[in-house]
Amino acid sequence: MAYNKLTVQEQIKRVSENGFNIQYIDNPCLEVQLSAVKRDGCAIEYIKDPYLEVQIAAVKQNGFSIIQIKSPPCLEVQLASVKQHGWAIQYIDNTCLEVQLAAVKENGLSIRFINNPCLEVQLESIKENYNSIEYIKNPFLEVQLAAVGQDGFVIQYIENPCLEVQEVAVQQNIDAIKCINNPFLEVQIYVIQQNKDKIKYINNPHPRISNYLNSGNERFLYERELRCRYCGQYYLEGEKCC
Numbered sequence: 446m447a448y449n450k451l452t453v454q455e456q457i458k459r460v461s462e463n464g465f466n467i468q469y470i471d472n473p474c475l476e477v478q479l480s481a482v483k484r485d486g487c488a489i490e491y492i493k494d495p496y497l498e499v500q501i502a503a504v505k506q507n508g509f510s511i512i513q514i515k516s517p518p519c520l521e522v523q524l525a526s527v528k529q530h531g532w533a534i535q536y537i538d539n540t541c542l543e544v545q546l547a548a549v550k551e552n553g554l555s556i557r558f559i560n561n562p563c564l565e566v567q568l569e570s571i572k573e574n575y576n577s578i579e580y581i582k583n584p585f586l587e588v589q590l591a592a593v594g595q596d597g598f599v600i601q602y603i604e605n606p607c608l609e610v611q612e613v614a615v616q617q618n619i620d621a622i623k624c625i626n627n628p629f630l631e632v633q634i635y636v637i638q639q640n641k642d643k644i645k646y647i648n649n650p651h652p653r654i655s656n657y658l659n660s661g662n663e664r665f666l667y668e669r670e671l672r673c674r675y676c677g678q679y680y681l682e683g684e685k686c687c
């Protein structure tokens with residue numbers, strides 16, 4: 446092609462306008478290679494055995510251009526790639542902790558491409574984006590607490606949340622009670638004490654909650670109650686029914 450006859454300066458000009466023009470140059474020199482991938486990282490596809498420097502420049506311009514690197518990329522290239530775009534981690538095999546951390550720091554949701562992420566990686570992903578919890582199988586308790594502490598509604602992504610997680614979620618946002626199936630009695634009481642109207646968000650409220658709301662007597666929430674054998678109503682121990 447005609448570009449082979451151009452001077453290096455002219456070749457640089459061509460690839461700086463469009464990185465993919467490098468496909469018209471046989472054996473481009475390092476400078477030309479660098480100019481091409483700095484314009485379009487994916488132009489590395491047309492460079493045979495690119496220098497390490499070129500690989501790094503390519504993934505810095507576009508993290509996904511790591512797909513175009515034929516030889517297994519070294520750690521430095523992997524890191525530069527996921528720092529540009531965390532999701533590029535899906536194209537890297539057997540990533541180490543350092544690469545995983547860099548990926549979730551750039552984009553927490555990239556944890557979806559990591560098998561069995563460790564606690565540290567899980568926590569970093571939540572720090573970057575608490576919605577990441579949706580993509581973590583069996584998140585650690587610490588991770589669950591960190592996520593619902595930022596947005597109570599993400600409790601919907603946690604299977605059978607424990608009492609502590611439920612409490613933190615409704616403290617963060619009382620309406621998170623909507624997202625909890627069978628909330629613990631303690632959580633129901635907390636919510637009702639904040640706002641009685643929230644009973645509409647509780648499926649099968651505990652009888653103590655209904656009795657409190659029907660009678661207005663707060664003692665129903667805490668004290669021992671009995672069921673009347675004659676009329677079936679609940680009453681507090683020490684008080685009379687029928």
Ligand SMILES: [Zn+2]
Pocket residue numbers: 673674675676677678686687
């Ligand atoms: Zn009775």
